[in-house]
Amino acid sequence: DAKTTQPPSMDCAEGRAANLPCNHSTISGNEYVYWYRQIHSQGPQYIIHGLKNNETNEMASLIITEDRKSSTLILPHATLRDTAVYYCIVRGSNTGNQFYFGTGTSLTVIP
Amino acid sequence: DVKVTQSSRYLVKRTGEKVFLECVQDMDHENMFWYRQDPGLGLRLIYFSYDVKMKEKGDIPEGYSVSREKKERFSLILESASTNQTSMYLCASSFTPWEAYGYTFGSGTRLTVV
Numbered sequence: 001d002a003k004t005t006q007p008p009s010m011d012c013a014e015g016r017a018a019n020l021p022c023n024h025s026t027i028s029g030n031e032y033v034y035w036y037r038q039i040h041s042q043g044p045q046y047i048i049h050g051l052k053n054n055e056t057n058e059m060a061s062l063i064i065t066e067d068r069k070s071s072t073l074i075l076p077h078a079t080l081r082d083t084a085v086y087y088c089i090v091r092g093s094n095t096g097n098q099f100y101f102g103t104g105t106s107l108t109v110i111p
Numbered sequence: 112d113v114k115v116t117q118s119s120r121y122l123v124k125r126t127g128e129k130v131f132l133e134c135v136q137d138m139d140h141e142n143m144f145w146y147r148q149d150p151g152l153g154l155r156l157i158y159f160s161y162d163v164k165m166k167e168k169g170d171i172p173e174g175y176s177v178s179r180e181k182k183e184r185f186s187l188i189l190e191s192a193s194t195n196q197t198s199m200y201l202c203a204s205s206f207t208p209w210e211a212y213g214y215t216f217g218s219g220t221r222l223t224v225v
Contacts, residue, residue: 034211043115043201043216044154087153089211098169099211101146103153 004088009106012082018075020105022088025069033064034089034099035073037082044087044101047073078109114138117202117217124224130189132220134202140215142208143185144169145177148199148219160185161208192224 005023012018024033032051036044048055048062050071055062061074075082087104118133136143144159146169156169158177166177174196178186185204189196202217 032210032212036214041218043203043218044214045216046212046214049210049212091211098144098156098159098208101154103151 003100004090004102006086006088006102006105008103009108011108011110012075012078014080014109014111015077018078018082018107018109020073020075020086020088020107021070022072023070024088024090027068027090029068031091033062033068033071035060035062036087036089036101037084038087038104039081039084047086078107080109080111083107083109115202115204115215115217117200117220119220120218122220122222124189124192124222126193126224128189128192128224130192130222130224132187132189132200132202132222134185134187134217135183136185136204136215137183138204138206138215139182140204140206141182142205143179144203144205144214145175145185145187146201146203147171148201154201157187159208192222194224196222197224198222 032049034049035047038044048060050062064071085104085106087101089099115136124130145157146154148154155171160166160179176188200220203214205213
């Protein structure tokens with residue numbers, strides 16, 4: 001049963017890189033890792049996803065370890081608007097193959 | 112701007128009432144989902160639907176039912192509301208059930224059962 005483990009909270013200084021880790025040691029070999037974030041009073045929004053190679057888009061970078069058991073979301077220059085809950089998501093085998101959102105990491109960007 | 116709209120932002124209902132939470136999407140998505148969100152427990156899947164009149168149980172379906180009579184609308188029903196169903200409810204839709212990069216969420220309905 002693929003599940004994720006994330007630290008419950010993290011702080012980051014404004015302008016610095018925010019590195020958010022996620023463990024997903026039971027992920028299947030052909031399943032992607034997805035990241036979403038949820039800003040207060042809104043629904044979660046997609047950030048990025050990856051399989052085994054590192055990925056980058058306009059919002060963030062995703063680093064996936066070679067064994068695929070963990071990944072790190074990187075916000076290269078965090079701003080106050082990046083304060084949110086960040087979810088690392090994988091497919092869960094006990095929910096009709098739907099996706100497991102978990103409890104996420106609450107990131108606070110400090111001025 | 113495409114969106115998922117949940118009919119109510121806040122609801123207060125009494126124990127034992129039948130409660131309907133409505134969700135409408137304008138993206139012609141086949142797949143729709145209902146989650147509840149509680150502190151320390153994250154998002155948990157209640158029910159989902161791949162097509163009209165089709166439904167599948169998620170992780171925590173007990174005490175809930177759903178209805179999908181039209182493609183754009185997915186309703187969550189609490190047959191007899193209880194205080195332990197006080198929560199934030201989030202609806203989502205996606206164009207494919209096989210990947211998670213295309214989920215669009217509504218802003219949520221905060222339900223309080225008293």
